[in-house]
Amino acid sequence: MLSRTANNIYWLSRYMERAENLARILEVADRMSKMPNLEGEGHYSEWRSAMIISGCEPLFEESGLPADAVAIVDFIARSEENPSSIYCCIQAARENGRAVRTKLTTEMWETLNDTWLGLEQRWNDAKRRGEIRAFLDWVKERSTLFRGTLYGTMLRDEAYYFSRLGTFLERADNTARILDVKYHVLLPEGEDVGGGVDHYQWMTVLRAVSALRSYHYLYRENPKPWKIAELLVLRREMPRSLISCMGEIVANLEGLAEQYGGRSPSHRLAGKMFSELKFTSAEEVFQGGLHEFLTKFISRNNRLGEDITRDYMFTG
Numbered sequence: 001m002l003s004r005t006a007n008n009i010y011w012l013s014r015y016m017e018r019a020e021n022l023a024r025i026l027e028v029a030d031r032m033s034k035m036p037n038l039e040g041e042g043h044y045s046e047w048r049s050a051m052i053i054s055g056c057e058p059l060f061e062e063s064g065l066p067a068d069a070v071a072i073v074d075f076i077a078r079s080e081e082n083p084s085s086i087y088c089c090i091q092a093a094r095e096n097g098r099a100v101r102t103k104l105t106t107e108m109w110e111t112l113n114d115t116w117l118g119l120e121q122r123w124n125d126a127k128r129r130g131e132i133r134a135f136l137d138w139v140k141e142r143s144t145l146f147r148g149t150l151y152g153t154m155l156r157d158e159a160y161y162f163s164r165l166g167t168f169l170e171r172a173d174n175t176a177r178i179l180d181v182k183y184h185v186l187l188p189e190g191e192d193v194g195g196g197v198d199h200y201q202w203m204t205v206l207r208a209v210s211a212l213r214s215y216h217y218l219y220r221e222n223p224k225p226w227k228i229a230e231l232l233v234l235r236r237e238m239p240r241s242l243i244s245c246m247g248e249i250v251a252n253l254e255g256l257a258e259q260y261g262g263r264s265p266s267h268r269l270a271g272k273m274f275s276e277l278k279f280t281s282a283e284e285v286f287q288g289g290l291h292e293f294l295t296k297f298i299s300r301n302n303r304l305g306e307d308i309t310r311d312y313m314f315t316g
Contacts, residue, residue: 007313013166015093020143172245266307
């Protein structure tokens, strides 16, 4: 496969996953904004947390827009000035898909194209009715539908492996960011760890990664921060956990190794990261500091993405 084609397929899936993750982040902020006595927390508000998680804060500050809910939602969801907005992610996904149209199945292309064509109308309807959550749900549904068509119709060849790599690299980054920002930013000053606000926020984090019911099924007790961290970092049963994402990355890199008849530096780094998660306990994570652990993971995940690009998709 041409490196340019591999790059298009890889980023197509990354952008679709990123659009869904941004919708999840905005849903978290919206749910938390409904909590009494949280409005006006200023520098550490739930809306600032959404900007931090999405990585849009520096660009948003440069824009000079007011740091309120309406401006932040517009910036993350629809702004064409924000290359990481939901709108720009779906647009970029569609452009990458169009460039490799012959590598996609009919179902994949139709899902992707219909998502782009319906995006503007869905956004305008949601704004007019004041139902932003409906728009966010639609984005999540379209991303899920795209993954379903990919998984259900695509040949298990190199195109499939590159697509899955993009999905799980993006997902791992998002899970780590959501967990890290909650741990250090969201709880307002004067609120106790373990108090009502803290409990509600942790519940919202679980909802953000579709893990609330999974948590109750596995632990059968009210959410506790250290067990939530364990679930989202070290439990392979949880499809959005760091270890689950790394397991998928290793498996798809192995698929590429079989296709190309050899391994590369990205295989070694992915295998090392997966092994470290596999043989790490929650106690060890917290002893070394959860923030430090997640910061290191995000950095290494970014490096892994760079290694994969260099090994397979470098176009000069």
